[in-house]
Amino acid sequence: MPATQTTAPPGPADKRISGDLIFRLVTTVFAFSILIILALMLAEMTSESLPAIRQFGRKFLTSSEWDAVQGNFGALPYLYGSVISSVLALALATPLSIGAAIFITEICPKKVGTWIAPLVELLAAIPSVIYGLWGVLVMAPWLQSTVQPFLIEHFGFLPFFQGAPYGVSMLAAVFILMIMVVPIITSITREVLLTVPLSQKEAAIALGATHWETIRMAVLPYGRSGILGAAILGLGRAVGETMAVTMVIGNSPQISLSLMSPAYTMPSVIANEFAEATSKLHSAALMEIGLILLLVTLVINALARLLIWSVTRSAGGGAA
Amino acid sequence: MFALRKSILTVAVLAALALAGNASAETLINGAGATFPYPLYSKWFAEYAKIDKSVKFNYQSIGSGGGIKQITAQTVDFGASDKFLSDEELKAAPGKLLHLPTVMGAVVVTYNVPGVGKGLKLSPETLAQIYEGKITSWSDPKLMHDNAGLKLPNKPIIVVHRSDGSGTTSIFTDYLTAVSPEWAKKVGKGTSVKWPVGLGGKGNEGVAGQIKTTPYTIGYVELAYAFENKLPYASLKNSAGSFVEPSIASTTAAARGAAKSMPADFRISLVNQPGKDAYPIVGFTWLLVYQDQKDKAKGKKLVDFLKWELHQGQKMADKLLYAPLPANVAKMVEKTVLSIR
Numbered sequence: 001m002p003a004t005q006t007t008a009p010p011g012p013a014d015k016r017i018s019g020d021l022i023f024r025l026v027t028t029v030f031a032f033s034i035l036i037i038l039a040l041m042l043a044e045m046t047s048e049s050l051p052a053i054r055q056f057g058r059k060f061l062t063s064s065e066w067d068a069v070q071g072n073f074g075a076l077p078y079l080y081g082s083v084i085s086s087v088l089a090l091a092l093a094t095p096l097s098i099g100a101a102i103f104i105t106e107i108c109p110k111k112v113g114t115w116i117a118p119l120v121e122l123l124a125a126i127p128s129v130i131y132g133l134w135g136v137l138v139m140a141p142w143l144q145s146t147v148q149p150f151l152i153e154h155f156g157f158l159p160f161f162q163g164a165p166y167g168v169s170m171l172a173a174v175f176i177l178m179i180m181v182v183p184i185i186t187s188i189t190r191e192v193l194l195t196v197p198l199s200q201k202e203a204a205i206a207l208g209a210t211h212w213e214t215i216r217m218a219v220l221p222y223g224r225s226g227i228l229g230a231a232i233l234g235l236g237r238a239v240g241e242t243m244a245v246t247m248v249i250g251n252s253p254q255i256s257l258s259l260m261s262p263a264y265t266m267p268s269v270i271a272n273e274f275a276e277a278t279s280k281l282h283s284a285a286l287m288e289i290g291l292i293l294l295l296v297t298l299v300i301n302a303l304a305r306l307l308i309w310s311v312t313r314s315a316g317g318g319a320a
Numbered sequence: 321m322f323a324l325r326k327s328i329l330t331v332a333v334l335a336a337l338a339l340a341g342n343a344s345a346e347t348l349i350n351g352a353g354a355t356f357p358y359p360l361y362s363k364w365f366a367e368y369a370k371i372d373k374s375v376k377f378n379y380q381s382i383g384s385g386g387g388i389k390q391i392t393a394q395t396v397d398f399g400a401s402d403k404f405l406s407d408e409e410l411k412a413a414p415g416k417l418l419h420l421p422t423v424m425g426a427v428v429v430t431y432n433v434p435g436v437g438k439g440l441k442l443s444p445e446t447l448a449q450i451y452e453g454k455i456t457s458w459s460d461p462k463l464m465h466d467n468a469g470l471k472l473p474n475k476p477i478i479v480v481h482r483s484d485g486s487g488t489t490s491i492f493t494d495y496l497t498a499v500s501p502e503w504a505k506k507v508g509k510g511t512s513v514k515w516p517v518g519l520g521g522k523g524n525e526g527v528a529g530q531i532k533t534t535p536y537t538i539g540y541v542e543l544a545y546a547f548e549n550k551l552p553y554a555s556l557k558n559s560a561g562s563f564v565e566p567s568i569a570s571t572t573a574a575a576r577g578a579a580k581s582m583p584a585d586f587r588i589s590l591v592n593q594p595g596k597d598a599y600p601i602v603g604f605t606w607l608l609v610y611q612d613q614k615d616k617a618k619g620k621k622l623v624d625f626l627k628w629e630l631h632q633g634q635k636m637a638d639k640l641l642y643a644p645l646p647a648n649v650a651k652m653v654e655k656t657v658l659s660i661r
Contacts, residue, residue, distance in 0.1 A: 068485075069508035136526070141533040166478065167534060168519055251483030251520025262519050268483075272522060275383035276485025276511040278409070 042294070049288035051280055060288060066253045068273070073285035075292060077253035081263040082296070085170060085245065086238035089177035094231050096178075097185035104186075105193040106215055117190055123183035132244035135176040140167035140248055143175070148260055163260040171259040172248040177241060181234040188233060192226030193219060225312040232304035239297060242267035266293045346373070347621050352380040353387020353400030356425055356487050356542065357605045360640050361400070364633050368625055375621045384487050385511065391417065391608045397618060399608035402487025403511065404587040416611040418660070419586045420653055421604040422629065423642040426543040426571040427492045428601075429554040432531045433458060435473060440554040441466045441563050444592070444600070447556070448500035450477055450538060452507075453517035458536060466557075473536070480530045480539035483520025485511035491603035492540050495591040499600075540601075543571065544641035558600045559592050570599035571643035579648045586653070602643075611660055619660060626657045 046053075052060065052073060063074025100120070104113045144167030151171075155161040196219050204218040220227075242265075250262020251272065266289050277283040351361075358381035365377035382390075384401040391399030392413045404419055429447065431440055446462045449455040455462060459474040482489045493509040507513050521527040524545040531537045531551070543566050546553050555563040564570050577595030582588060590602040607626070613619025630653060634644040645653065 065514075067514035068512050069510045069514065136529050137533070144534065164476065164478075166519060168521075168530065246483070246522050247526065251522065252515070252518070264520075272484040272520075273512050274485075276385040276487075278385045278388055278511070 042291075045287055045291045045294065049284050049291050052284035052288045055281060056285075060285070061292075064253065064255060066269075068277070068279070068282050071279065071281050073281070075266070075285075075289050077255050078264050078266045078269050078289060079292065079296075080255050081170070081173075081249070081253075082239055082265040082267070082293070085173045085177060085249070085263070085265060086235055088174045089181055089238050090231060090235045092174065092178045093181040093185055093234060097182050097230070097234075098189055098227060100182070100186045101189035101193055102215060102219075104190050106211075106219060117187070120183050120190075121187045124187060128180065128241060128244040129247075131176055131180055132247035135172060135244060135248040136168070139175065140172050143167050143169070143172055147171075152260065159257040160259050163256075163258045165260060166250065166262060168248050168250040168262055169260050170249065170256075170263045172250075173245050173263065173265070174259065176244050176248050177238045180241065180244060181238050184237060185230045185234040188230035189223070189227050192223040192230065195226075196222045225308045228308050228311060229304065232300065232307075235300055235304075236297060239300065240267060240293070242271050246271055266290075266296075347375045347618055348378060349375060349398070349618060349622055349625075350378050350380075350396045351387075351398040351400060351607075352382050352390045352396045353608070354384045354402045354487060354605055355381040356402050357400065357423060357642065360423060360637060360642050363636055363640060364629055367632075367636070368628060371628070372621070372624065375625070377625075383485070384490075385485065387608065391610075394610075397609075397622060400606065401608060402603060402605045403490045404604075404606060405608070413610075418609050418611050418656055420607045420609060420626065420656060421575075421586050421645060421649065422607055423634075423637050423644060424571050424575055424590065424602055424604055425487075425491070425642065426566050426574075426599055426602045427488055427495070427540050428543050428546040428551070428566045429538065429540050429556065430528070430531055430546055430551040431538040431554065432535055432552075433473065433475075434535050436470050438552050439467075440470065440552070441557070442554045443557040444495075444499035448496050448503050451479060451481075451496060451516070451518070452500070452503060453479070466563075475536045478534060478537045479515075479518030480521055480527050480534075480537050481515050481518045482512075482524075482527055482540075483522050484526075486523075487511065487603070487605070488524070488540065488542050489513065491591065491601060494589050494603070495601045498589070498592045543567075547641055556600050558596075558598050559594055560596045560598070562596055564597060564599045566599050566601075568638045568641065568643045570597055571602050572646050574598040574600070574602040575604070575643075575649050576646040579646065579652075582649065582652060584656075586656070609660060613661060616661070623657060623660050626660075627654065630654050630657065 056063070056073060060073065060075055061079070062076055064076045065072045065074045066077070104116050108116070144165045148165030148167070148169070148171065151161040152163070152165060200218045200222060201214055204214040209217060245265055246268040249265060249268065251264050251268060252262040253264045253269070254261065256263070270286050270290055274283065274286050277286055358379070361379055365379060369376065384403055387399040387401050388405060388409065390396045392409070394414060402425070405417065410417055429442060443466055446455060446466065449462070456476055457474060458472045458477055463472055490509060490511045493507065493513050496503040496507070497509045507516065519530060521530040521539070524541045527539045527541055528545065528549060528551060531539050541551065553566055555565045558564050573595050574590050574593045577593040577598045578588060578590055586604065586606065588604070590604060592600045593602070609622065613622070630650050634650065637644040
């Protein structure tokens with residue numbers, strides 16, 4: 001306060017400057033508070049998981065033993081389940097979403113597009129427990145009676161489709177995650193494609209490009225970084241998804257190549273066991289899984305940044 | 321600036337007044353813990369509020385583990401748990417912590433075998449071996465032996481268990497530990513264990529949903545949940561050698577049988593108790609209260625409530641599908657309640 005009083009002229013101007021200063025201070029505090037919260041979270045989680053880190057060290061990441069009674073903890077099956085389920089879901093969801101977004105923005109009549117787009121966004125707003133309930137009551141029995149027997153019978157020679165059809169399985173988790181991720185990727189990709197300048201498309205058409213060639217040469221390359229970003233956001237949602245996955249994955253900490261067998265993910269084991277974890281080591285081990293989950297998410301985000309960065313640079317160079 | 325400051329001040333004063341007003345009106349007793357008895361406890365608190373208007377209960381059903389942590393840290397006035405504390409956990413508490421049994425719960429074995437309706441019978445060895453992954457077919461001779469009248473199909477058994485840590489799992493694994501040395505050695509008991517086989521469902525509803533939608537499954541849920549949802553349940557062979565159906569009466573019978581060997585601190589597992597009518601997978605749920613109350617006035621209110629709960633409260637239990645304490649045990653608990661100062 002004294003500083004502004006000495007430098008600024010008196011009167012209304014004084015009030016304006018002090019207002020600016022307060023605004024600047026407040027926004028600075030807000031901006032840093034996010035970083036501080038993240039730092040505090042990291043610090044707290046690390047200190048809470050110290051007993052497990054001390055006890056198991058690096059073995060925590062490579063052991064598949066998880067026994068709360070004996071006090072032996074290893075996170076590998078959970079790490080495996082999280083990574084495989086999200087990556088497979090993303091691999092299925094991305095082409096589907098890009099196709100849907102292209103249809104909405106480029107192919108279907110505008111009137112229809114304005115109807116479909118909000119409906120897709122509505123799908124993204126459905127709470128995950130609803131997806132989970134639908135998954136366990138409708139999708140899993142359907143998988144068990146129809147899809148899984150078919151896969152086992154016709155593709156059972158592959159290690160991915162061996163075993164008994166239980167319904168709840170890695171496959172169910174991949175499907176439910178795919179369904180949850182599609183609306184997010186679709187709606188963001190649609191926004192990205194809408195920003196493609198008309199002149200770019202017109203130029204392609206002027207060169208004699210067909211509709212498909214216009215989309216391939218003018219629309220998609222322009223939106224490439226945005227589409228990648230959308231996919232990464234989808235991956236982020238898939239990795240952190242807890243409720244819906246817990247309900248359909250079968251919650252069995254094992255590493256199996258087969259998509260038919262039940263599995264387990266990192267958020268699921270935290271949600272399942274934390275409330276009743278009374279021993280210090282057990283809650284520390286769960287805390288360490290949380291820490292690993294946080295680090296995995298950070299790594300995914302960092303990779304996404306790098307990817308988008310490199311893609312935009314090369315694309316920018318090409319355009320220029 | 322002045323206007324802003326003034327309005328902030330007004331808000332602060334109003335907030336302070338509101339808080340103070342609340343605090344002076346009634347005694348607030350905070351509790352936290354087990355989810356299993358929550359429906360009954362909230363009924364008790366609502367009924368008790370009609371009798372003594374000067375006291376208000378606030379119970380958060382955050383799970384037994386949370387309840388133990390909160391009462392040990394003294395952030396609540398009482399805790400609640402479906403499992404009793406170990407000696408080590410008791411030592412970590414800053415004062416003498418009492419275990420007060422309130423009601424009992426039973427765990428029911430439920431199944432879905434097409435062609436077999438009600439009436440499956442299981443002996444302890446068979447159940448343990450199913451969960452150990454040793455008996456894998458519904459037509460196993462051991463199962464056929466106990467179920468001569470039923471047509472058991474030659475299909476693999478799909479085992480379902482709880483994936484979330486829970487008191488139900490604790491009681492169920494306690495039972496398997498008691499009846500099978502093999503289970504005791506390899507798995508043991510706890511709120512979450514390392515299951516040799518099976519699928520994990522989240523909560524009673526997850527296990528029940530899994531069983532309803534998948535044929536040839538077997539699993540376990542709380543008695544109240546099985547009854548409300550009309551799930552088929554198995555009769556279990558108890559330690560006296562008779563097959564007993566789960567019910568409120570057979571649950572209470574288990575505690576009656578245990579009364580003779582009841583330790584003074586009530587830290588006892590009720591599985592596989594003697595008695596012809598005793599259902600074998602039964603457990604107490606406890607309130608955790610410090611014997612020395614810091615706030616004497618509040619402590620007195622709490623004791624008043626506990627006495628009421630042991631008399632009038634018990635009568636409300638069976639309607640909500642909880643098994644009331646047998647009279648001889650309730651008397652023992654009341655003695656302990658009166659020792660609270």
